Amino acid sequence: MFGRKGPGLETPVAIRRTALDLLARREHTRLELQRKLLQREAVSDLLEVELDRLEEDGLLSNERFCEAYVHARCQRGYGPQRLCQELRERGVAEYLIDSILRDEAYDWNELARKTFCKRFPEGVAREPRERARQLRFMQYRGFAGYEVD
Known part of the structure; x- marks a missing residue:
């Protein structure tokens, strides 16, 4: 064959x-x-x-996978919405995703701020077009709804 x-x-x-x-x-x-x-x-x-x-x-263990995956992806600047989607695609149960992402060990607002500052050291853009680009980047990374002003 x-x-x-x-x-x-x-x-x-x-x-x-x-x-x-x-x-x-x-x-x-x-x-x-x-x-x-x-x-x-x-x-x-x-x-x-x-x-x-x-x-x-x-x-x-799906639980062990989930913990390791979230930890590794957080280190690379990915947020909860993106991680939730990726974990679903890998067959992780919804209750397990919620449990891991709600863990107090993860400060999503702080991670959003660090991710934004690393990518945009100049800060929040004043031009609407550039600001829209910044927001798209943050949404792509999984931080929709997190303010970094």
């Missing part, structure tokens, strides 16, 4: 080994890991069982 990179993941051991290799690189959500293993032609019946086992063993 063309485009196939070798045998698929047809045994529980092969699925688990590949999953652990992926998890050793970084945290994944269950959905991300499932997609990656299916791309590697994992047998779907066996895949669900192995994903359940990984969760039971504490090796696969």
Whole structure:
């Protein structure tokens, strides 16, 4: 068969080994890991069982992924709206997203201010056109509704 990179993941051991290799690189959500293993032609019946086992063993955790992801993206200046969207796309449950993003450890107003000041050291623009550009940047970063004046 063309485009196939070798045998698929047809045994529980092969699925688990590949999953652990992926998890050793970084945290994944269950959905991300499932997609990656299916791309590697994992047998779907066996895949669900192995994903359940990984969760039971504490090796696969959407909560741990969510915490690590939010922390890393905050360091790069991304706000709660953007993070919420990205986490949804990765299959994180809504209650978990809300819980992490409402954590008092994150001062979204302060992060918005720092992100704005880093990108626009000259401060808030006086021209409407330039001010609109600044607002679009902040919305793109996930800070819609946060004032930095």
